[in-house]
Amino acid sequence: MQNISSRDFSWVRRVHTLGPQGTNCERAARSWSSRRSLDVPVALHRSMEQAADEVARRDCEVMLSVVAYPDLHSIIYTHVRTMRLLDIFIMDTDEMVMAVPPGRDAEPQVCATHPAPQALLPDRIERRFVASTALAAQECASGKAEGCITTLAAADRHGLRVLHRYGPVPMGFTVHGPAARDTLSPAATCCRAYL
Incomplete structure (x- = not known):
């Protein structure tokens, strides 16, 4: 079993999640970034499927989803070769x-x-x-x-x-990112697009 809570996320350059502005997902993405000491933008999408499609094409970006998202299982299996679950946490939703x-x-x-x-x-x-x-x-x-x-x-x-x-509702949130990040060491070279 992997201890994902101690994973290094310094390579993350953007968090993708469900919009528009004011969603619980946006709030969770900002909270997760802050707790991980990441100063990165949050990209808001019309659907989690759209967010996943964006992240699947990038090597330094992640998708934050709420576990209650109706088709999260389909998103996971659609991108099983390119994305992995990298982190999970519980946070209260807004009221x-x-x-x-x-x-x-x-x-x-x-x-x-x-x-x-x-x-x-x-x-x-x-x-x-x-x-x-x-x-x-x-x-x-x-x-x-x-x-x-x-x-x-x-x-x-x-x-x-x-x-x-x-x-408020205590809710689980998941962070998914490039499958290659599952095996890279924290010192691995990151993101040719951001160098």
Whole structure:
């Protein structure tokens, strides 16, 4: 068994994860980078599949995913020859909420939600799936949905009114990167593109 917590990540030049701005994945990517003493940009993507495709072509970049991502298993097996699980950690999500546009008091009949937290919605509410909880807040704010399941930060950013608070959720996050990094020593030469 490998001790991945002591692994050296000084070779990482960028972290790819799920966007848009304000997702739990972005928050986790920034936290992971900070805890690893990495001053690197975080690239936000419309899907984890898109993030994985980017990382699979690079030798000094990683993908951070939430374990609750519905198709994480497919991403792993699609890139089994080029990417490996390099790190895993637990972190609380931002507080999860059901939110509605300002001025709305009634419970929504249709809510925008990422598939992962959809169980927070009562069965009577119709689900309209979007790519992230941050995007759910955008859809609600723009009038494309009557309500949403999102983070408190995203609800605040878009001026939404919180109807229900579910609190933060302890969540697992994974970091995947180049398969070659699984065998390289910390002193190995890194990233011809960044030299």
